[in-house]
Amino acid sequence: MEFETTVAEIIRRNSEVKSFRFRRPASFQFLPGQFLMVTIRINGEKKTKYFSISSSPTESEYIEFTKRITSHEFSKALDNLQVGETVYLNGPHGKFTFTGEYQKVVMIAGGIGITPFMSMIGYCTDNRIPAAITLLYGNRSEESAAFKEELANFMQKNRNLRIVHSLSRPEETWKGRRGHLDLTTIREEVPDYQDASFYLCGPPALVEDLERVLQAEGIPEDRVYVESFLGY
Ligand SMILES: Cc1cc2nc3c(=O)[nH]c(=O)nc-3n(C[C@H](O)[C@H](O)[C@H](O)COP(=O)(O)OP(=O)(O)OC[C@H]3O[C@@H](n4cnc5c(N)ncnc54)[C@H](O)[C@@H]3O)c2cc1C
CATH class of the missing domain: 3.40.50.80 (Nucleotide-binding domain of ferredoxin-NADP reductase (FNR) module)
Known part of the structure; x- marks a missing residue:
């Protein structure tokens, strides 16, 4: 599923880590451990990176990803992102999942x-x-x-x-x-x-x-x- 959304909330976890939350569309289903392709505009150009979803599927209201902020271009752009700004999300992707398959x-x-x-x-x-x-x-x-x-x-x-x-x-x-x-x-x-x-x-x-x-x-x-x- 691919959709355009806006940042609903930004949570600073510590001096170098930030979480970004988005309203979760009712049709967006995922397994714990899967990741998103996150696209933002940097100087008018669309750039994409992968981020694991850090919220649980049991949270029905929002989805969240969490980034360690670095000095690289994409990271700096994310760090400057404000609530209400546009982000394109594509997912869920990946097979790194766990829902209780092992004891x-x-x-x-x-x-x-x-x-x-x-x-x-x-x-x-x-x-x-x-x-x-x-x-x-x-x-x-x-x-x-x-x-x-x-x-x-x-x-x-x-x-x-x-x-x-x-x-x-x-x-x-x-x-x-x-x-x-x-x-x-x-x-x-x-x-x-x-x-x-x-x-x-x-x-x-x-x-x-x-x-x-x-x-x-x-x-x-x-x-x-x-x-x-x-x-x-
Ligand atoms: C499945 C998946 C899930 C991820 N989940 C998270 C997450 O939850 N949180 C998080 O913070 N990060 C996550 N990452 C990493 C994330 O996608 C970014 O690569 C990372 O955050 C660095 O981005 P940046 O903008 O800071 O630096 P970048 O612009 O990516 O640059 C960092 C350095 O890595 C080098 N580099 C970049 N891409 C590659 C590549 N493909 N191969 C080799 N070298 C490369 C660059 O040249 C540079 O030296 C995930 C990656 C994958 C593949």
């Missing part, structure tokens, strides 16, 4: 790679999906971890959800996990990971590394789903 799931997000998991976790929480989900969420610092409060709220509501933050450059006071997401993180946080299904999302380098690691561990390919955020 035990490990979701691994590098930075802004959290976006499709916000949709999946929101969906599973609202629909009381009994799957045991562990989210391993890697960021530089606490400040750079977008959706920290929203995730804590999901964990309050969903007893099947566990969230582990791992920070590569944490503040001194940080009492949680430190370091990059790797096999050690998986082994220590999910000791029975061998029979889990994996969803990996983030910068291509992280996703490819973890995909290789899981392959070497003998996790069958059909239990490893990946979404690479090109451009980071």
